[in-house]
Amino acid sequence: MGLTTQSTGIYAFVEExxxxxxxxxxAVIALAGNPNTGKSTVFNGLTGLNQHTGNWPGKTVVLxxxxxxxxxKKITLVDLPGTYSLLANSADEQVARxxxxxxxxxxxxxxxxxxxxxxxxxxxxxxxxxxxxxxxxLNLIDEAKRKAIRIDRNGLERLLGIPVVPTVARDxxxxxxxxxxxxxxxxxxxxxxxxxTIYHQAIEEALRELQAELEEVLQGKLNSRWVALRxxxxxxxxxxxxxxxxITSTTQVGKEV
Amino acid sequence: MSIAEFExxxxxxxxxxxxxxxxxxxxxRNRLLDLGLVPATVVEAVRKxxxxxxxxxxxxxxxxxxxxxxxxxxTVRALVED
Amino acid sequence: MxxxxxxxxxxxxxxxxxxxxxxxxxxxxQVVKDIYQRAEEIAAKAVALPDTRNDLDRKIDNIVTxxxxxxxxxxxxxxxxxxxxxxxxxxxxxLLSNVLFGFQEQxxxxxxxxxxxxxxxxxxxxxxxxxxxxxxxxxLPPMAIFxxxxxxxxxxxxxxxxxxxxxxxFKKAGAHGKQILTMCMGFGCxxxxxxxxxxxxxxxxxxxxxLTNNFVPCNGRFPTLIAMAAVFMGALAxxxxxxxxxxxxxxxxxxxxxxxxxxxRILSKTLxxxxxxTFTLELPPYRMPKIGTLLIRSILDRTIFVLMRAVVVAAxxxxxTWILANVTIGDMSIVARLAGWLDGFGRIIGLDGxxxxxxxxxxPANEIVVPILxxxxxxxxxxxxxxxxxxxxxxxxxxxxTWLTALNMILxxxxxxxxATTLLTVRKETQSTKWTVLAALIPxxxxxxxxxxxxxxxxxxxxx
Numbered sequence: 001m002g003l004t005t006q007s008t009g010i011y012a013f014v015e016e017x018x019x020x021x022x023x024x025x026x027a028v029i030a031l032a033g034n035p036n037t038g039k040s041t042v043f044n045g046l047t048g049l050n051q052h053t054g055n056w057p058g059k060t061v062v063l064x065x066x067x068x069x070x071x072x073k074k075i076t077l078v079d080l081p082g083t084y085s086l087l088a089n090s091a092d093e094q095v096a097r098x099x100x101x102x103x104x105x106x107x108x109x110x111x112x113x114x115x116x117x118x119x120x121x122x123x124x125x126x127x128x129x130x131x132x133x134x135x136x137x138l139n140l141i142d143e144a145k146r147k148a149i150r151i152d153r154n155g156l157e158r159l160l161g162i163p164v165v166p167t168v169a170r171d172x173x174x175x176x177x178x179x180x181x182x183x184x185x186x187x188x189x190x191x192x193x194x195x196x197t198i199y200h201q202a203i204e205e206a207l208r209e210l211q212a213e214l215e216e217v218l219q220g221k222l223n224s225r226w227v228a229l230r231x232x233x234x235x236x237x238x239x240x241x242x243x244x245x246x247i248t249s250t251t252q253v254g255k256e257v
Numbered sequence: 258m259s260i261a262e263f264e265x266x267x268x269x270x271x272x273x274x275x276x277x278x279x280x281x282x283x284x285x286r287n288r289l290l291d292l293g294l295v296p297a298t299v300v301e302a303v304r305k306x307x308x309x310x311x312x313x314x315x316x317x318x319x320x321x322x323x324x325x326x327x328x329x330x331x332t333v334r335a336l337v338e339d
Numbered sequence: 340m341x342x343x344x345x346x347x348x349x350x351x352x353x354x355x356x357x358x359x360x361x362x363x364x365x366x367x368x369q370v371v372k373d374i375y376q377r378a379e380e381i382a383a384k385a386v387a388l389p390d391t392r393n394d395l396d397r398k399i400d401n402i403v404t405x406x407x408x409x410x411x412x413x414x415x416x417x418x419x420x421x422x423x424x425x426x427x428x429x430x431x432x433x434l435l436s437n438v439l440f441g442f443q444e445q446x447x448x449x450x451x452x453x454x455x456x457x458x459x460x461x462x463x464x465x466x467x468x469x470x471x472x473x474x475x476x477x478x479l480p481p482m483a484i485f486x487x488x489x490x491x492x493x494x495x496x497x498x499x500x501x502x503x504x505x506x507x508x509f510k511k512a513g514a515h516g517k518q519i520l521t522m523c524m525g526f527g528c529x530x531x532x533x534x535x536x537x538x539x540x541x542x543x544x545x546x547x548x549x550l551t552n553n554f555v556p557c558n559g560r561f562p563t564l565i566a567m568a569a570v571f572m573g574a575l576a577x578x579x580x581x582x583x584x585x586x587x588x589x590x591x592x593x594x595x596x597x598x599x600x601x602x603x604r605i606l607s608k609t610l611x612x613x614x615x616x617t618f619t620l621e622l623p624p625y626r627m628p629k630i631g632t633l634l635i636r637s638i639l640d641r642t643i644f645v646l647m648r649a650v651v652v653a654a655x656x657x658x659x660t661w662i663l664a665n666v667t668i669g670d671m672s673i674v675a676r677l678a679g680w681l682d683g684f685g686r687i688i689g690l691d692g693x694x695x696x697x698x699x700x701x702x703p704a705n706e707i708v709v710p711i712l713x714x715x716x717x718x719x720x721x722x723x724x725x726x727x728x729x730x731x732x733x734x735x736x737x738x739x740x741t742w743l744t745a746l747n748m749i750l751x752x753x754x755x756x757x758x759a760t761t762l763l764t765v766r767k768e769t770q771s772t773k774w775t776v777l778a779a780l781i782p783x784x785x786x787x788x789x790x791x792x793x794x795x796x797x798x799x800x801x802x803x
Contacts, residue, residue: 036496036623044632085291087371089284090540115624116318117386119293121378143626148389156385170629199373203366206358210351217347231355232366243348287367288617295372304400307409308507311516313622317375320396322503322620324510 025067025074027186030100032127033111034120035082038139040064041169042111043079046179063095070179075186078105084119086126087235094237100130101222102245106186107133109178114144114151114166124160128194129226133185134162137178141166161195196225206232221249265323265331268302270312274333275299281330293317294331396624400500409504416497417523418589420488425561428480435479439472461665462658470657470707474649477706481558482642485527490637494628498523502620512600513607515544516620518551522599525555528645529757530764532557537768541616546774547603549765553757553782554599556591559649559705563752564588566709570732571745587749595753598785610777648760652703660700660711674715688787689747689794691739698751703759708752741803747790754786 033039047066064079080099081092100108110127112120117138128134136156144151157164163181167174184190198204210228218224222242230238268274276298279286293316294300301315311322359366402408446468450460492498498520506516517539525532532552539545556564568587607613663673671679674696682692693715701708713731716738735745756779757765766775797803 036621041632044636085371087287087291087367089287089291092540118378118382119317119319121381122291122293122374125374125377143624147394150387152385156381159381159385170632197374197377200364200369202362202364203369203373206355206362209358210355213347213351213354217344217351228355229370231352232359233370234356234359234366239352243345246344246348285617288619290368290371292619293375295368295375298375303397304404306503306506307404307406308504310507310510311503311618311620313404313503317379320622322506322516322618322622324506324618327617327619 025076027106028076030078030105030108032080037111037113038169039111045169045175109135109137111137111139114138114141132192132194136164138166142168161193260334262332262334265328265333266325270302273301273336275336277332277334403500424481424485427484431480435476466657466661470653474653486637486641496623496625499622512603514547514603515539518548521548522555525552529557529761533764547606551599551602554595563709567745567749649704652759656703688790689743705758743797743803751786756783
């Protein structure tokens with residue numbers, strides 16, 4: 001069973017990525033974001049022409065991978081499909097979620113459209129639940145300014161508890177700072193402390209009932225609060241994927257030792 | 258006094274309304290929720306397609322077109338503009 | 340240890356199930372609501388919004404999606420894109436063809452100098468190289484113009500408005516409004532159009548779009564349609580009239596769209612029966628694209644990509660065609676024999692054996708159908724570029740063509756099976772042999788049926 005699970009879906013992609021000598025890099029960064037936020041402009045801006053696209057195995061979703069260098073480190077950037085949510089109502093959302101969750105990226109950048117931040121925050125908050133290493137890239141900040149939208153960056157950083165970097169990707173504005181921030185987060189030079197969403201009291205109580213036991217089973221491989229939420233939600237596709245991940249990751253650890 | 262509830266389809270262009278709930282179940286429900294159509298959300302009917310359907314709504318900062326099949330599933334209540 | 344862990348995980352899955360049953364709120368609803376509520380709170384604290392009810396985007400949309408201007412504007416823009424593509428490609432196409440065919444002479448000289456046997460020169464130069472040169476010079480310039488223009492409209496934010504304007508038509512056909520975008524892409528290349536079907540989230544509607552994309556004529560078929568329209572009009576009235584020919588091409592595009600909608604509707608009532616899935620379409624803010632980046636990306640990601648695929652299939656096609664036309668069995672070339680077998684059927688549907696054979700041999704790429712046909716008629720074993728429409732017309736008339744033949748050639752070209760590149764793309768995208776076979780059979784069936792009907796009606800009325 002181990003063989004089949006490892007050769008399909010997310011694992012095949014991650015494996016292929018690590019086997020490709022061109023992508024044997026120091027860090028892997030996931031790039032998420034709503035559609036129409038200029039996510040691919042950020043991707044192109046960072047990686048230039050040093051990229052190629054590949055099909056997600058078994059699905060018709062395209063993932064582009066690119067490479068750039070920063071302070072002597074080679075960084076792989078994976079451009080995930082644009083989605084509004086990670087609750088997996090479509091193949092795109094499933095792929096994005098699976099990569100952030102099981103692809104072990106060293107950091108996840110969520111590109112948001114500064115002209116309609118509120119809508120984009122939905123995805124940001126969902127990503128923060130999966131991984132603490134989340135960076136918010138506030139793209140199209142020039143357009144926001146033109147439309148007289150003012151954003152309090154420091155306030156936003158404080159409210160979310162993650163780094164916020166404003167960019168104008170089409171003019172490469174802010175990309176240097178984004179690279180710096182990615183570097184610090186991915187290489188563990190920055191203490192991350194995302195502020196999690198507190199749910200309705202009934203949900204919080206239910207979460208408490210599950211979380212302690214989950215911690216033992218997960219052994220730090222996945223965020224227990226997020227897994228508990230998925231278990232409560234009862235979406236079998238993600239639950240099966242989590243089970244699969246737990247099994248393969250234990251066998252892999254066993255092999256390495 | 259309670260304000261009458263109606264389907265989002267009936268909201269005239271230019272009008273605002275507040276979401277009360279979604280009638281659909283399953284995937285349709287989840288998709289609509291993910292668009293931000295959760296209870297208490299303010300929605301504006303912005304424009305009709307030249308053919309009359311779909312209709313574009315401003316939902317949490319984005320302009321999103323819904324067919325009448327979808328908007329019929331959304332119950333709203335009139336919003337008194339202040 | 341792994342098994343142990345799996346057991347405890349499964350235990351927790353059951354426990355969560357039990358906990359959920361005790362809760363009296365709908366968990367998913369509440370979670371989504373809480374997240375959005377927090378997003379709202381954060382935005383309220385960190386973002387100051389102006390009044391947007393009168394911004395520029397709305398003013399643009401008032402025109403672009405208006406009852407009066409919406410459709411004419413759409414039609415005008417699409418015509419402009421075609422006009423720019425066709426007229427703009429003329430000169431570079433001519434230039435490329437001069438350069439590439441000029442180089443052929445050098446190749447021939449080299450083969451002669453090296454003392455290579457005639458068959459080797461035939462296969463490699465007259466077959467392979469000529470076919471490649473033809474495909475590159477015919478395909479590259481229009482695609483290098485069409486794809487950037489298309490990407491411009493896409494990045495500008497205009498294309499979603501087209502889907503918005505036309506969705507009702509597609510809804511009636513049981514399809515998705517975004518299908519029109521994949522069709523627009525199909526004008527450039529059907530393979531690219533089929534890849535573009537990924538923008539349709541629901542599997543059922545995506546399959547409909549994939550299976551019908553072929554009914555919009557791609558860049559590879561446009562030259563055929565234009566040439567045939569010129570011949571067709573020329574056959575009706577002496578002398579060619581470019582405006583009339585353009586009208587025929589526009590009419591052909593409209594027929595293609597009508598067939599797309601009809602077949603979509605039939606598919607959605609039969610093979611792909613089901614309630615349409617949720618429809619949501621974002622109308623993003625208008626944004627002026629960066630021209631430099633746009634050019635690089637559309638040329639690299641679309642033009643070169645499509646061209647390389649075409650080159651890969653055109654090379655062997657050139658070799659095979661040359662061999663078939665030059666190897667004789669008895670006193671006839673293989674081409675003549677095959678055409679002979681197909682002739683009876685071809686005549687019934689208003690075509691002839693050579694035309695059907697040209698379409699079959701042109702499976703690798705649609706742009707080689709007419710050259711193959713000319714080559715067969717001339718029976719001199721190489722592809723040849725006739726220098727004028729008049730010469731082409733004379734050649735076709737000598738081979739028994741009437742305006743019915745030209746009309747049915749146009750219809751067959753519009754409706755027939757997709758090229759090999761497109762079929763390969765369908766296979767890749769659907770991961771299914773069944774749908775790939777259907778993607779070939781449905782159009783072929785439509786093409787045969789339509790041509791048959793037209794031929795029978797025209798003949799019954801005694802029009803030819």
